[in-house]
Amino acid sequence: MKKPVQNPREVAEFVAIQALNFIAGEPERLGLFLAETGIGPETLRKSAADPHFLASVLDFVLRDDATVKAFAKASELHPTHIAGAREALGDPRWEREVP
Secondary structure: OOOOOOOHHHHHHHHHHHHHHHHHOOHHHHHHHHHHHOOOHHHHHHHOOOHHHHHHHHHHHHOOHHHHHHHHHHHOOOHHHHHHHHHHOOOOOOOOOOO
16 A cells, blocks of 8 residues: 655645646647647656646646636645645745845
């Protein structure tokens, strides 16, 4: 029996991989995601190993209420857990400058 994952970052990465599978499951949504990220389908699998890319996957899901709700239903996760996973991956877009 596999040991349950305890590391919040590992859990967040797992949620992001689930989200990527969810995105890939619908051609229109996948096309939009690929267009926005600028990556091609051939590099999608390799990109999934990058934590910054996984954060962008969750950003894509979280930006639209309908997408969040659809993914939450498909993954059987509460939307706050999806947002928590994004937070656990850190925010590479913003760093506070402290004087």
